[in-house]
Amino acid sequence: MTLTEENYLKALFHLSTENEEVSVLDLSKSLTIKMPTVNSMVKKLSGKGLISYEKYKPLMLTQSGKRAAGLIIRKHRLVEMFLVQHLGFGWDEVHEIAEQIEHIKSQRFFDRIDQLLDFPKVDPHGSPIPDINGEVVFQNYKKLEECVENQMVMFMSVGSSQDSFLKLIDKLNLKLGDIIKVLEIQEFDKTMRVLVNETSEQNLSQMVAANILVKT
Amino acid sequence: MTLTEENYLKALFHLSTENEEVSVLDLSKSLTIKMPTVNSMVKKLSGKGLISYEKYKPLMLTQSGKRAAGLIIRKHRLVEMFLVQHLGFGWDEVHEIAEQIEHIKSQRFFDRIDQLLDFPKVDPHGSPIPDINGEVVFQNYKKLEECVENQMVMFMSVGSSQDSFLKLIDKLNLKLGDIIKVLEIQEFDKTMRVLVNETSEQNLSQMVAANILVKT
DNA sequence: AATTTTTGTTAGACTAATCTAACATTTTAG
DNA sequence: CTAAAATGTTAGATTAGTCTAACAAAAATT
Numbered sequence: 001m002t003l004t005e006e007n008y009l010k011a012l013f014h015l016s017t018e019n020e021e022v023s024v025l026d027l028s029k030s031l032t033i034k035m036p037t038v039n040s041m042v043k044k045l046s047g048k049g050l051i052s053y054e055k056y057k058p059l060m061l062t063q064s065g066k067r068a069a070g071l072i073i074r075k076h077r078l079v080e081m082f083l084v085q086h087l088g089f090g091w092d093e094v095h096e097i098a099e100q101i102e103h104i105k106s107q108r109f110f111d112r113i114d115q116l117l118d119f120p121k122v123d124p125h126g127s128p129i130p131d132i133n134g135e136v137v138f139q140n141y142k143k144l145e146e147c148v149e150n151q152m153v154m155f156m157s158v159g160s161s162q163d164s165f166l167k168l169i170d171k172l173n174l175k176l177g178d179i180i181k182v183l184e185i186q187e188f189d190k191t192m193r194v195l196v197n198e199t200s201e202q203n204l205s206q207m208v209a210a211n212i213l214v215k216t
Numbered sequence: 217m218t219l220t221e222e223n224y225l226k227a228l229f230h231l232s233t234e235n236e237e238v239s240v241l242d243l244s245k246s247l248t249i250k251m252p253t254v255n256s257m258v259k260k261l262s263g264k265g266l267i268s269y270e271k272y273k274p275l276m277l278t279q280s281g282k283r284a285a286g287l288i289i290r291k292h293r294l295v296e297m298f299l300v301q302h303l304g305f306g307w308d309e310v311h312e313i314a315e316q317i318e319h320i321k322s323q324r325f326f327d328r329i330d331q332l333l334d335f336p337k338v339d340p341h342g343s344p345i346p347d348i349n350g351e352v353v354f355q356n357y358k359k360l361e362e363c364v365e366n367q368m369v370m371f372m373s374v375g376s377s378q379d380s381f382l383k384l385i386d387k388l389n390l391k392l393g394d395i396i397k398v399l400e401i402q403e404f405d406k407t408m409r410v411l412v413n414e415t416s417e418q419n420l421s422q423m424v425a426a427n428i429l430v431k432t
Numbered sequence: 433a434a435t436t437t438t439t440g441t442t443a444g445a446c447t448a449a450t451c452t453a454a455c456a457t458t459t460t461a462g
Numbered sequence: 463c464t465a466a467a468a469t470g471t472t473a474g475a476t477t478a479g480t481c482t483a484a485c486a487a488a489a490a491t492t
Binding site: 083086087088089093096097100101104105106108109112113116 | 299302303304305309312313316317320321322324325328329332
């Protein structure tokens with residue numbers, strides 16, 4: 001598979017987990033590649049049995065397409081974990097590099113990284129690392145936004161990996177694993193005042209709270 | 217620069233250190249890319265000021281071409297070192313993976329690897345790692361082949377990185393840094409009987425001895 | 433010095449991945 | 463339910479990197 005094909009599969013995989021149906025336009029926007037190009041690549045991948053495609057119908061990954069995409073995402077997330085844990089990168093710096101390294105052709109390279117990291121189950125953003133069959137374990141975390149006053153939860157994952165969001169979380173001194181207690185929710189704008197690890201108080205806008213995924 | 221362009225520069229750099237003059241045919245053979253393709257790529261790189269090219273004349277890297285090539289080789293060798301020292305690969309397994317990772321676009325990635333390795337000066341094969349300006353320090357090692365009876369030398373580098381040669385050296389239990397004493401040279405075929413680290417005796421064919429680079 | 437061989441160049445075709453322009457279908461809205 | 467808008471498809475052009483075939487120059491050989 002070419003690097004380009006891998007990127008199409010990965011994008012379709014991500015869109016499929018976020019939306020019920022995925023259109024050519026969705027895929028086109030997500031890759032910032034024009035629709036006719038996407039259209040022809042989709043046909044090509046359909047020919048390879050990775051995408052099931054019928055004219056004017058929503059796009060779907062086949063079983064083998066899902067597996068292939070899962071394996072690429074596995075590589076991506078393993079690499080992100082490696083970059084953070086062994087090369088000292090911040091969680092906001094790793095995406096771009098992992099995008100490149102995920103395409104390296106060497107099973108053993110990724111096996112060794114997996115081993116070096118002691119077989120991690122999540123990446124630095126709390127997203128699950130697919131297993132060696134490309135299978136992802138679904139996480140049913142809740143958005144902090146949905147929590148009520150006085151509830152105590154643990155910060156497990158982020159809903160966005162946008163640079164600006166991750167940097168903000170850093171600035172707020174929040175880390176995965178932190179215990180968050182909801183102290184007060186402003187009725188007007190849903191801003192939350194929270195207590196982190198029983199020590200520091202922070203105010204979180206609704207938009208931030210919506211991207212903080214927690215376990216109760 | 218594209219991956220392809222980087223590979224042309226690297227190949228030309230290597231050929232230039234091995235030979236006084238490098239022809240289009242040499243480069244073509246070394247890349248296993250047909251001459252007309254090489255010809256047009258050489259023109260392209262000449263247009264970018266990386267190769268100085270005149271019709272029917274030998275090929276030469278410009279200063280900036282040399283620097284660019286040196287920096288790619290630096291990345292390659294840093295990665296090889298990392299693969300051996302931190303991921304447990306054998307020195308015969310790292311070339312192919314390094315060929316891919318050397319093209320990653322991220323200065324910081326390689327800086328961190330350099331730091332993690334504590335700024336190594338040579339790669340796992342004893343080849344020098346170019347500095348941050350792509351400058352290579354010339355090593356004037358001698359071939360073991362050229363040594364005389366009773367001479368004691370240190371194994372510093374290999375003259376070939378062919379898989380089969382590296383595996384053979386492993387099988388002979390030879391490692392970089394070993395002390396080699398020449399016990400006897402067969403007049404007939406120049407086979408050498410050597411003593412390694414004062415302990416194990418080995419017989420080395422002339423071809424092997426020619427690819428063992430030593431410091432006296 | 434002339435001829436042959438080797439090396440180098442030019443011209444033109446092919447593939448993968450992209451694009452724009454034009455056309456077609458489906459969905460949405462009045 | 464038709465017209466407009468949104469989405470999807472087809473056709474054809476473009477670029478990077480490759481190739482083969484044909485031709486040209488330089489080097490080697492006789």
